[in-house]
Amino acid sequence: xxxxxxxxxxxxxxxxxxxxxxxxxxxxxxxxxxxxxxxxxxxxxxxxxxxxxxxxxxxxxxxxxxxxxxxxxxxxxxxxxxxxxxxxxxxxxxxxxxxxxxxxxxxxxxxxxxxxxxxxxxxxxxxxxxxxxxxxxxxxxxx
Numbered sequence: 001x002x003x004x005x006x007x008x009x010x011x012x013x014x015x016x017x018x019x020x021x022x023x024x025x026x027x028x029x030x031x032x033x034x035x036x037x038x039x040x041x042x043x044x045x046x047x048x049x050x051x052x053x054x055x056x057x058x059x060x061x062x063x064x065x066x067x068x069x070x071x072x073x074x075x076x077x078x079x080x081x082x083x084x085x086x087x088x089x090x091x092x093x094x095x096x097x098x099x100x101x102x103x104x105x106x107x108x109x110x111x112x113x114x115x116x117x118x119x120x121x122x123x124x125x126x127x128x129x130x131x132x133x134x135x136x137x138x139x140x141x142x143x
Contacts, residue, residue, distance in 0.1 A: 002016060003016045003017065003020055047075065048074070049073045049074055049075055049076070050073065050074045051071060051072075051073055052072045052073060052074060053071075053072045054069065054070065054071045054072065055069075055070060056068065056069055056070070057070055059079065059096075066081070067081075067082075068080065068081060068096065069081070069082055069093065074101075075100060075101055075102070076098050076099065076100050076101060077098065077099045077101060077104070078095060078097075078098040079095075079096045079097050079098065080093035080094060080095050080096060081093065081094045081096055
Protein backbone atom coordinates (compact mmCIF):
# COMPACT_ATOMS: atom_id res chain seq x y z
CA UNK A 1 0.00 0.00 0.00
CA UNK A 2 2.86 2.36 0.77
CA UNK A 3 4.30 1.73 -2.69
CA UNK A 4 0.90 2.44 -4.28
CA UNK A 5 0.78 5.86 -2.62
CA UNK A 6 4.38 6.83 -3.39
CA UNK A 7 5.01 8.73 -6.65
CA UNK A 8 7.21 6.82 -9.11
CA UNK A 9 9.66 9.74 -9.28
CA UNK A 10 10.10 9.86 -5.47
CA UNK A 11 13.68 8.98 -4.35
CA UNK A 12 12.34 6.30 -1.95
CA UNK A 13 10.33 4.49 -4.64
CA UNK A 14 13.14 2.09 -5.74
CA UNK A 15 13.98 1.36 -2.07
CA UNK A 16 10.34 0.50 -1.36
CA UNK A 17 10.30 -1.82 -4.39
CA UNK A 18 13.40 -3.60 -3.07
CA UNK A 19 11.87 -3.90 0.41
CA UNK A 20 8.70 -5.39 -1.07
CA UNK A 21 10.65 -7.87 -3.21
CA UNK A 22 12.82 -8.98 -0.25
CA UNK A 23 9.76 -9.37 2.00
CA UNK A 24 7.89 -11.40 -0.61
CA UNK A 25 10.89 -13.70 -1.19
CA UNK A 26 11.34 -14.21 2.55
CA UNK A 27 7.67 -14.98 3.18
CA UNK A 28 7.38 -17.32 0.20
CA UNK A 29 10.43 -19.27 1.46
CA UNK A 30 8.71 -19.67 4.84
CA UNK A 31 5.54 -20.87 3.12
CA UNK A 32 7.55 -23.40 1.10
CA UNK A 33 8.96 -24.82 4.35
CA UNK A 34 5.51 -25.09 5.91
CA UNK A 35 3.49 -26.45 2.99
CA UNK A 36 5.20 -29.86 2.63
CA UNK A 37 4.21 -30.95 6.12
CA UNK A 38 0.57 -30.14 5.34
CA UNK A 39 0.45 -32.38 2.27
CA UNK A 40 -0.28 -36.09 2.18
CA UNK A 41 2.50 -38.60 2.85
CA UNK A 42 2.49 -42.20 1.72
CA UNK A 43 3.36 -44.64 4.52
CA UNK A 44 5.44 -47.80 4.02
CA UNK A 45 2.18 -49.79 3.88
CA UNK A 46 1.01 -47.67 0.95
CA UNK A 47 -1.59 -45.77 2.99
CA UNK A 48 -2.01 -42.03 2.69
CA UNK A 49 -1.30 -40.06 5.89
CA UNK A 50 -2.26 -36.43 6.22
CA UNK A 51 -1.70 -33.97 9.04
CA UNK A 52 -5.06 -32.94 10.50
CA UNK A 53 -3.99 -30.72 13.38
CA UNK A 54 -1.00 -30.03 15.61
CA UNK A 55 -0.37 -28.08 18.77
CA UNK A 56 1.44 -27.94 22.07
CA UNK A 57 0.51 -29.47 25.40
CA UNK A 58 2.14 -30.09 28.76
CA UNK A 59 2.69 -33.76 29.54
CA UNK A 60 2.75 -34.66 33.23
CA UNK A 61 4.98 -37.66 33.83
CA UNK A 62 6.33 -38.83 37.18
CA UNK A 63 5.53 -35.48 38.84
CA UNK A 64 7.38 -33.45 36.19
CA UNK A 65 5.97 -31.28 33.43
CA UNK A 66 7.29 -31.44 29.90
CA UNK A 67 6.34 -29.36 26.87
CA UNK A 68 5.32 -31.61 23.98
CA UNK A 69 4.22 -31.04 20.40
CA UNK A 70 1.31 -33.30 19.46
CA UNK A 71 0.45 -34.14 15.85
CA UNK A 72 -2.91 -35.61 14.85
CA UNK A 73 -2.62 -37.42 11.51
CA UNK A 74 -5.46 -39.21 9.73
CA UNK A 75 -4.25 -42.55 11.15
CA UNK A 76 -2.06 -41.84 14.19
CA UNK A 77 -1.64 -39.52 17.18
CA UNK A 78 2.04 -38.65 17.72
CA UNK A 79 3.68 -36.90 20.66
CA UNK A 80 7.14 -35.41 20.12
CA UNK A 81 9.73 -33.25 21.84
CA UNK A 82 11.14 -30.32 19.91
CA UNK A 83 14.92 -30.68 19.65
CA UNK A 84 17.09 -27.67 20.31
CA UNK A 85 18.71 -26.65 17.04
CA UNK A 86 20.92 -23.77 16.06
CA UNK A 87 19.35 -20.79 14.34
CA UNK A 88 18.48 -21.23 10.68
CA UNK A 89 18.08 -25.02 10.85
CA UNK A 90 14.76 -26.78 10.25
CA UNK A 91 12.83 -27.87 13.33
CA UNK A 92 13.56 -31.43 14.37
CA UNK A 93 11.60 -33.64 16.76
CA UNK A 94 12.23 -36.66 18.97
CA UNK A 95 9.25 -39.00 18.93
CA UNK A 96 8.19 -39.75 22.52
CA UNK A 97 5.14 -41.92 21.82
CA UNK A 98 2.46 -42.56 19.25
CA UNK A 99 -0.90 -44.32 19.13
CA UNK A 100 -2.60 -45.59 15.96
CA UNK A 101 -6.09 -44.11 15.92
CA UNK A 102 -7.53 -47.56 15.25
CA UNK A 103 -6.24 -48.65 18.70
CA UNK A 104 -7.93 -45.81 20.60
CA UNK A 105 -10.91 -46.84 22.70
CA UNK A 106 -13.03 -44.42 24.68
CA UNK A 107 -15.00 -46.01 27.53
CA UNK A 108 -18.64 -45.15 27.91
CA UNK A 109 -19.59 -43.10 30.98
CA UNK A 110 -20.97 -46.29 32.60
CA UNK A 111 -17.65 -48.14 32.06
CA UNK A 112 -15.39 -45.39 33.29
CA UNK A 113 -14.40 -45.23 36.93
CA UNK A 114 -16.52 -43.03 39.12
CA UNK A 115 -14.78 -39.75 39.71
CA UNK A 116 -13.61 -39.30 43.28
CA UNK A 117 -15.58 -36.94 45.45
CA UNK A 118 -13.85 -33.60 45.83
CA UNK A 119 -14.63 -31.69 48.97
CA UNK A 120 -13.92 -27.99 48.54
CA UNK A 121 -12.16 -26.15 51.35
CA UNK A 122 -13.47 -22.80 52.57
CA UNK A 123 -11.49 -19.82 51.24
CA UNK A 124 -10.09 -18.92 54.66
CA UNK A 125 -8.64 -22.44 55.08
CA UNK A 126 -6.98 -22.20 51.65
CA UNK A 127 -5.46 -18.85 52.58
CA UNK A 128 -4.13 -20.33 55.83
CA UNK A 129 -2.55 -23.21 53.91
CA UNK A 130 -0.96 -20.80 51.43
CA UNK A 131 0.55 -18.80 54.29
CA UNK A 132 1.93 -21.96 55.94
CA UNK A 133 3.42 -23.11 52.62
CA UNK A 134 5.00 -19.71 52.07
CA UNK A 135 6.48 -19.71 55.59
CA UNK A 136 7.89 -23.23 55.13
CA UNK A 137 9.35 -22.26 51.76
CA UNK A 138 11.07 -19.24 53.33
CA UNK A 139 12.50 -21.41 56.13
CA UNK A 140 13.83 -23.95 53.64
CA UNK A 141 15.45 -21.22 51.54
CA UNK A 142 17.16 -19.79 54.63
CA UNK A 143 18.65 -23.19 55.47
